[in-house]
Amino acid sequence: MAAKRDPAKIAALEEDALTATARAHLVQPWPVAGSIGAEVRGGIAAGDGIYVTDQEGRRLIDGPAGMWCTNVGHRSEPIARVLYEQAMALSYNSPWYTTSEPSVRLAERLAAHAPGDLKHVFYTTGGSSAVETALRFMQFSNNVRGRPEKKLIVSRQGGYHGSTYLSASLNGRPRDHDWMDNASDQVVRLSCPNPFRRPTGMNVPQFCDFLVDEFKKAIERHGADRIGAFIAEPVMASGGVIVPPDGYLKRMRKLCAENDILFIADEVVTAFGRLGHVFASKDVFDIEPDMITFAKGVTSGYFPLGGVMISSRLLEQLRASNHSEAMFAHGLTYSSHPIGCAVALKNLDLLEDGLLAHTREIAPYFQAQLKTLEDLPLVGEVRGLGLMACVECVADRESNNPLALDIEVGKRIDAHCQRLGLLVRPLIHMCVMSPPLTITRSQIDDLVSILRQGIRLTMDELVRERLWRG
Structure with missing residues (x-):
């Protein structure tokens, strides 16, 4: 009798093979010279509504809506x-x-x-x-x-x-x-x-x-x-x-x-x-x-x-x-x-059949909930309009200077958020949100909660590494 094959192990093997193939053949957009043509980025396997599923099987809120674009959501x-x-x-x-x-x-x-x-x-x-x-x-x-x-x-x-x-x-x-x-x-x-x-x-x-x-x-x-x-x-x-x-x-x-x-x-x-x-x-x-x-x-x-x-x-x-x-x-x-x-x-x-009206109705809630993140010491400003917003991190609120870590701050927050169930668009010392227009109030609450946790974890990490005084 043939032994049963573990689906998780099969998926892991397939992912490893895909990663190796990407590294061997795929040139990614906006690469740096040191890794051009040999870079591997996180894989996305599926999407549904405001969510995507990565190759590890994690379900993530698609915070940037792809690249500001999946307005009606995935899998329409x-x-x-x-x-x-x-x-x-x-x-x-x-x-x-x-x-x-x-x-x-x-x-x-x-x-x-x-x-x-x-x-x-x-x-x-x-x-x-x-x-x-x-x-x-x-x-x-x-x-x-x-x-x-x-x-x-x-x-x-x-x-x-x-x-x-x-x-x-x-x-x-x-x-x-x-x-x-x-x-x-x-x-x-x-x-x-x-x-x-x-x-x-x-x-x-x-x-x-x-x-x-x-x-x-x-x-x-x-x-x-x-x-x-x-x-x-x-x-x-x-x-x-x-x-x-x-x-x-x-x-x-x-x-x-x-x-x-x-x-x-x-x-x-x-x-x-x-x-x-x-x-x-x-x-x-x-x-x-x-x-x-x-x-x-x-x-x-x-x-x-x-x-x-x-x-x-x-x-x-x-x-x-x-x-x-x-x-x-x-x-x-x-x-x-x-x-x-x-x-x-x-x-x-x-x-025209409802999404425009829904966006106008829910946008103030989206902006207000994200604005609550300004109580975190790392956050200098939360700004936005409609269903697009930015959380800008600063070294201190007196000078409003970006952190010396530069591009790493946004990437650090994004990495923590991905482990918690949210994709973030990191831009240097900023995090951008522009979710699908189909997002609901409870999903906004989830997004903001995860983003808050991701920023808190980043703050703790920066203090431990003596890169930020807090």
Whole structure:
């Protein structure tokens, strides 16, 4: 009689084999030179609702919602069904000379939600390509209109806009540029609109005045005739969930309009429910941009898709130019992908059928419960909006300086939280939360409880190692 095989041992052997294969062949995103091509990261085997299961069988709350993207949660049967049905009906069509029905229907739905006259969409494959498209469109438009010198792009310190060459050049995080080439000569960078780190002695309204005045001076210094666009995340996501001062975006938008500078709202994170609306620009911040970039939540991560909403006015200007032969020589093999567009349509159904309202109702509770973590000595500030938040750790509350451990603090907290049942997005000395929109009050309580324990364990660890006085 054959001996019974232990399922746990079989799973462990399979995991070891998978780990070895990954180390041998898989190059991970954002690697460091010392381990590039030989790095192994924690494995995720399954997902359901707000939870994922790792390869060790632990069930974890997906605190970052994948990468700010699994808005409707994991294992959505309606979306899975659409993936199959669309693949069986039409798996692909070339956007160069054909059009699919899902891409047209989605364009109509997006135009209905977009603010102002943003009634047109150019589809891409993700957020980086969406930002790249918006910038190339600005360049093309100014070339066609006889303004080839109007190409400078204004971005902010702390911002993140992508990993393609031009989009990455906009990023305002120093580590992004330490070893990578970029088009820095095309970028003007302003201060980060972070009220927590405003200059000493300056209140928040004064800080807002300072930021707006800085933009005015940049326009005067470089010339409005040379600045093509200003790009901003309504809430800086990867920069640490930076919510700008009240009125800041409206005032920056006004300056752009007065100086014929395109305002690009980078809503790759803030759109599709993260702040309770399909697009946050108008409904949350009362601005009508010239373009809006989107990705991530448009399909809740079930299929790669992104895009740019473009003002009708901009297209009309091009059609009225003297260069009808000018070609916007830009496109992607997977632009307007029928499966991605079909998934996005179903995703919109789920958002409109209750998830947007649920997010608006539960977001204040989410923010309030996380705010209780400010009673921990390691926590300098908890901030956020909608269902996105950041816990920033500091060495002391008088200076608000980050801990000297730098990137290790967030990683330490994440490691403890994973053992307790929560995935955290560690960002240097910060921890970011952006769970699926389906999260409930009791699940928020679980998330905050585990995060509290993880921070406490990290505090004890730092004191033991004499790295922090507490």
